[in-house]
Amino acid sequence: xxxxxxxxxxVVGATGAVGQQMLxxxxxxxxxxxxxxxxxxxxxxxxxxxxxxxEYIIQEAKPESFEDVDIALFSAGGSVSKELxxxxxxxxxxxxxxTSAFRMDENxxxxxxxxxxxxxxxxxxxxxxxxCSTIQMxxxxxxxxxxxxxxxxxxxxxxxxSGSGAQAVEELEExxxxxxxxxxxxxxILPVKSDKKxxxxxxxxxxxxxxxxxxxxxxxxxxxxxxxxxxMHLPELKVAATCVRIPxxxxxxxxxxxxxxxxxxxxxxxxALLMDAPGVVLQDDPDNQIYPMPADCVGKRDVFVGxxxxxxxxxxxxxxxxxxxNLLKGAAWNSVQIAESLIKxxxxx
Amino acid sequence: xxxxxxxxxxVVGATGAVGQQMLxxxxxxxxxxxxxxxxxxxxxxxxxxxxxxxEYIIQEAKPESFEDVDIALFSAGGSVSKELxxxxxxxxxxxxxxTSAFRMDENxxxxxxxxxxxxxxxxxxxxxxxxCSTIQMxxxxxxxxxxxxxxxxxxxxxxxxSGSGAQAVEELEExxxxxxxxxxxxxxILPVKSDKKxxxxxxxxxxxxxxxxxxxxxxxxxxxxxxxxxxMHLPELKVAATCVRIPxxxxxxxxxxxxxxxxxxxxxxxxALLMDAPGVVLQDDPDNQIYPMPADCVGKRDVFVGxxxxxxxxxxxxxxxxxxxNLLKGAAWNSVQIAESLIKxxxxx
Numbered sequence: 119x120x121x122x123x124x125x126x127x128x129v130v131g132a133t134g135a136v137g138q139q140m141l142x143x144x145x146x147x148x149x150x151x152x153x154x155x156x157x158x159x160x161x162x163x164x165x166x167x168x169x170x171x172x173e174y175i176i177q178e179a180k181p182e183s184f185e186d187v188d189i190a191l192f193s194a195g196g197s198v199s200k201e202l203x204x205x206x207x208x209x210x211x212x213x214x215x216x217t218s219a220f221r222m223d224e225n226x227x228x229x230x231x232x233x234x235x236x237x238x239x240x241x242x243x244x245x246x247x248x249x250c251s252t253i254q255m256x257x258x259x260x261x262x263x264x265x266x267x268x269x270x271x272x273x274x275x276x277x278x279x280s281g282s283g284a285q286a287v288e289e290l291e292e293x294x295x296x297x298x299x300x301x302x303x304x305x306x307i308l309p310v311k312s313d314k315k316x317x318x319x320x321x322x323x324x325x326x327x328x329x330x331x332x333x334x335x336x337x338x339x340x341x342x343x344x345x346x347x348x349x350m351h352l353p354e355l356k357v358a359a360t361c362v363r364i365p366x367x368x369x370x371x372x373x374x375x376x377x378x379x380x381x382x383x384x385x386x387x388x389x390a391l392l393m394d395a396p397g398v399v400l401q402d403d404p405d406n407q408i409y410p411m412p413a414d415c416v417g418k419r420d421v422f423v424g425x426x427x428x429x430x431x432x433x434x435x436x437x438x439x440x441x442x443x444n445l446l447k448g449a450a451w452n453s454v455q456i457a458e459s460l461i462k463x464x465x466x467x
Numbered sequence: 468x469x470x471x472x473x474x475x476x477x478v479v480g481a482t483g484a485v486g487q488q489m490l491x492x493x494x495x496x497x498x499x500x501x502x503x504x505x506x507x508x509x510x511x512x513x514x515x516x517x518x519x520x521x522e523y524i525i526q527e528a529k530p531e532s533f534e535d536v537d538i539a540l541f542s543a544g545g546s547v548s549k550e551l552x553x554x555x556x557x558x559x560x561x562x563x564x565x566t567s568a569f570r571m572d573e574n575x576x577x578x579x580x581x582x583x584x585x586x587x588x589x590x591x592x593x594x595x596x597x598x599c600s601t602i603q604m605x606x607x608x609x610x611x612x613x614x615x616x617x618x619x620x621x622x623x624x625x626x627x628x629s630g631s632g633a634q635a636v637e638e639l640e641e642x643x644x645x646x647x648x649x650x651x652x653x654x655x656i657l658p659v660k661s662d663k664k665x666x667x668x669x670x671x672x673x674x675x676x677x678x679x680x681x682x683x684x685x686x687x688x689x690x691x692x693x694x695x696x697x698x699m700h701l702p703e704l705k706v707a708a709t710c711v712r713i714p715x716x717x718x719x720x721x722x723x724x725x726x727x728x729x730x731x732x733x734x735x736x737x738x739a740l741l742m743d744a745p746g747v748v749l750q751d752d753p754d755n756q757i758y759p760m761p762a763d764c765v766g767k768r769d770v771f772v773g774x775x776x777x778x779x780x781x782x783x784x785x786x787x788x789x790x791x792x793n794l795l796k797g798a799a800w801n802s803v804q805i806a807e808s809l810i811k812x813x814x815x816x
Contacts (some may be wrong), residue, residue, distance in 0.1 A: 161516075208734075260803070270780075272621055272724050274623035274709075274722035276625065276672045276711065276713065288526075290737050291647075294643060294646075294647055295647055297643075298640075298643055298644055298647055309756075311566070313756060314756060315755075315756045317756075317760060318762050320637075321714065321716055321761075321762060322715060322760055322761055322762040323625045323713060323715060323720045323760060323761055324760060325720070325722075325758050325760070325773070325774050325788045326756060326758065330753035330754065330756075333776065334734065334753055334774070334776035335776060335779075337627045343768070343779065347630050356780035356781070357779075357780075358724065358778050358780070358784070358786065360623075360722040360724075360774070360778065360786055360788065362625065362720070362722065362788075364625065364668065364672060364713050364714070365713070365715075366573075366670050366671060366672060367670055371674070371711070373623035373674075373709040373711065373722075375621050375709075377709065385683065386799060404679035404683055405679065406663070406664075407658075407662060407663060407664045407666075407675060407679075409674050409675065410674075411671055411672060411673060411674070412670075412671055412672055413666070413667050413670060413671035424673050424674070424711070425683070426683070427682065427683035429620075429707050430684075430692065430706075430707065431705035431706075431707070432705070435707070436559060437707065437709055439674045439709065
């Protein structure tokens with residue numbers, strides 16, 4: 119069969135924080151699009167969106183919207199994905215789903231192309247895009263696993279509010295204005311819109327992302343733990359996570375402690391490895407105060423790593439600081455990258 | 468000798484962020500003061516400060532300023548302490564020093580009253596007040612050490628800018644206004660005023676507090692590591708720290724992973740222990756979204772602990788989230804508390 123060179127792409131949730139970045143990324147990458155269908159829930163249908171200078175009217179996503187679609191990028195919430203992703207697959211589309219709906223389903227590959235692109239070969243129509251905070255961490259850990267083995271990961275996150283959607287970014291901005299102007303305000307979105315209580319995010323740190331499980335861990339923490347094991351094919355890897363929201367609009371940061379299997383490895387060896395790792399930009403020069411920061415990562419597709427140092431007690435222990443744009447590598451770019459991999463591997467028939 | 472019941476107190480650095488909180492804390496505690504000497508560098512001398520409704524004029528701190536002083540609370544920078552603390556001691560004062568000048572000196576006790584009040588007995592005139600981020604962590608760890616033993620600590624901090632002084636708080640506020648009003652701004656204070664480069668703190672996270680050592684660790688991280696071992700009398704304790712500045716004015720937060728010595732301990736046992744621990748307030752009710760946050764801790768003297776949960780892989784491993792007002796328990800209150808302990812123990816002659 120001759121290689122296809124142009125594809126019908128659908129974006130579901132095109133008006134959301136991630137959907138907007140998906141369109142921008144498709145344009146930036148000059149993605150080979152023969153037809154573009156921009157879809158959403160009924161609520162956002164009718165809105166107008168521009169793509170490469172052309173205006174599109176958002177259509178309500180329905181089962182029949184996916185006729186003739188080659189690749190459907192979903193980012194409109196878990197319930198939309200659960201209902202419509204199987205309908206899209208039924209009609210021959212490959213779905214790249216940015217929600218948590220199918221991530222832990224054993225028949226659904228959970229893919230970060232730098233880490234486990236091969237898993238795409240076993241897809242059954244749906245490919246899950248991992249959680250934002252997971253993606254950037256595994257991109258940094260994968261080359262370390264390959265060369266030195268990996269036993270244990272303990273991560274504390276510093277997560278941006280855009281991970282909670284466009285409304286959370288608005289809340290951060292409006293609340294900041296209220297505080298600066300000494301006006302009262304009422305938190306309504308963060309930490310979790312559908313949870314009982316809402317807290318101030320400006321000049322604060324909220325140790326809750328997503329709801330709590332009975333175990334005392336949040337769903338976000340369990341996503342990091344379970345998805346990391348699945349993506350890296352390491353069910354026995356020890357992973358612990360504490361996920362915290364801080365007053366940053368875009369750009370997740372992570373303080374990552376990890377233990378490798380090999381003895382006697384130096385921090386310099388880890389740095390040399392990450393300097394050449396796919397998707398990673400090493401920013402690690404303490405003498406010149408060079409380290410990654412969320413304010414610098416916005417709009418970039420890479421994962422930035424710095425502050426790499428050996429633990430002072432554990433020969434196999436290391437610390438690093440990992441930063442990435444949560445809307446791009448954490449969501450839109452990883453989804454588009456999966457779509458590019460699918461094409462490259464000849465999986466889009 | 469009859470017990471003294473009123474004391475001549477000197478506050479050095481009375482106009483600074485911590486000095487102001489020292490005065491407020493002395494007033495709040497109704498500290499038994501017979502005479503109050505408010506001192507500072509030449510730069511701030513002549514400024515007026517109120518204490519309990521009376522106006523004081525700040526005097527320049529000189530060796531002779533400490534004649535007849537019983538307890539001198541120093542918080543005017545390391546160089547002032549190095550020069551004047553020995554002069555104060557020579558004149559019979561006991562110095563409680565809030566700088567890092569003498570903390571690791573083996574003849575100087577480094578004291579958090581809830582943890583190692585007894586060390587005051589061995590003082591040689593100077594008592595060092597630990598680093599803010601260290602204090603709140605050891606208050607939470609001490610009861611755990613006592614009951615279950617302690618092998619290992621890995622902490623990632625979320626530190627407020629007031630730890631860098633009043634100028635850093637002004638920078639946070641001014642920068643916030645500039646960003647909200649779309650005006651340009653030039654970072655000048657954070658992360659470290661005397662370092663080469665300065666970065667935006669608003670909507671950002673800076674993984675540098677204090678300058679870097681050659682090892683790649685910052686001085687702040689090494690303070691947490693070394694001071695924790697000294698205060699807890701555990702030179703062999705494994706401690707690792709990653710210290711990060713976030714856009715919060717006051718209130719340090721810490722994501723703490725720790726491993727105990729005893730097998731089979733539950734998170735509920737840790738919670739029960741901390742519920743009754745001195746200086747600790749347990750805020751741990753995920754079902755009702757109760758956990759500590761910096762915005763809630765300001766102006767309070769306690770250390771707030773929550774999000775306590777057992778590690779999913781290590782039977783002896785636990786996670787917790789520790790928050791405290793870095794200007795109070797992290798600095799001013801711990802200093803005043805040391806002064807109260809000195810009096811209680813009959814060490815002020």
